[in-house]
Amino acid sequence: MALIVQKYGGTSVGTTDRIKAVATRVKRFVARGDQVVVVVSAMSGETNRLMALAGDMGKSPSARELDVLLSTGEQVTIALLAMALHAESIEACSYTGSQVRILTDDTHGKARIKSIDDKAMRHDLQQGRVVVVAGFQGSDDDNNITTLGRGGSDTTAVALAAALKADECQIYTDVDGVYTTDPRVVESARRLGRITFEEMLEMASLGSKVLQIRAVEFAGKYQVPLRVLSSFEEGEGTLISVEGDQPVEAPLVSGIAFNRDEARVVVRGVPDTPGVAYKVIGPVSDANIEVDVIVQNVAADGSTDFAFTVHRNELDKAQAITESVAKDLNAREVSVDANICKVSLVGVGMRSHAGIASKMFQTLAEVAINIELITTSEIKISVVIEEKFMELAVRSLHAAFDLDQPV
Ligand code: ADP
Ligand code: ASP
């Protein structure tokens, strides 16, 4: 008998028939004697639909009220799934995030979980009931409903698994595991049997939205055994595990992530004097805009060009701030470009192998893709390129690093 937390994403609960199919799957685990907590997302498209409704009410809806609205998507699914389980003669009880008492901070729209009260869930499990919990939501100290950011049901599932010390957290979705890259972009992408937490964290933060970043952080921190599987077919899925559990010969590159959400700001002709980087980036960070890749290069005349990337949604804000700083610094010009993307190679194997960057650059050169910015860490290399070359870049790198070959 095991305690399992299962999470079903939007597509997996996209219709009433699919919700019934989830109930059938849950029933199999119950029949085996497992204790099951099920976390569900809103039915596919529902969160976007609710966002659009809010948009109709004005340009910047209140963050508090937006969370009240968005949390209803998941509330529909928990009730329907509990009913579907009852129809299968399984005892089940549904809970919203605040009914469980998933306590979060008060950052509406991207709240962080502070604590989880496991009392009611444990009581139900002991009574032989399946516990059905709404993903993506909690409430703050003042009992305001909060949401955890897009894709946040993954984080709810992992956090519940950590709180309940579950034997496994299973993320059921519309692909049968974590692939070398998004299988919807590269057909020859291959499912990985295992991936380390560290690699998964890089993949998630560099744009692979198969798991929310915070879910992976949480799983790594609390050592929650985490598996990504298909809700439509049977299979082993992908196990996310600690590095020591990996086969000895880790591949050089485990996966390729990409992200179209960024935009670039370039300040040209800044005097090359101490404190310039701070003067440019400081005000942008002070405005709570997250800066990603930063590059500074010195021109022949002794001035410097300063480039950085931000989320596309924040480009206008970043541009306005940078233009005002540029004026103070007597910089030549500020230019922005939203038609860029970031493509990244990820792999713990990079730690012990040189030459991966040069092979990456060579591969991109062979297909005539110009690299605009580069950034590296111990287990990843990212390049910023023109957005229109994204698929070509991902496919070429996927082939060059033999990711389509079985290991
Ligand atoms: P859910 O609604 O179940 O949470 P998501 O849409 O959030 O599902 O995540 C699953 C999707 O993630 C897949 O349909 C796939 O297109 C995308 N994806 C991106 N990168 C990867 C990857 N490396 N491996 C698997 N899926 C990926
Ligand atoms: N329903 C939310 C979203 O669409 C949360 C989730 O699905 O994980 O982002």
Ligand code: MG
């Ligand atoms: Mg998701």
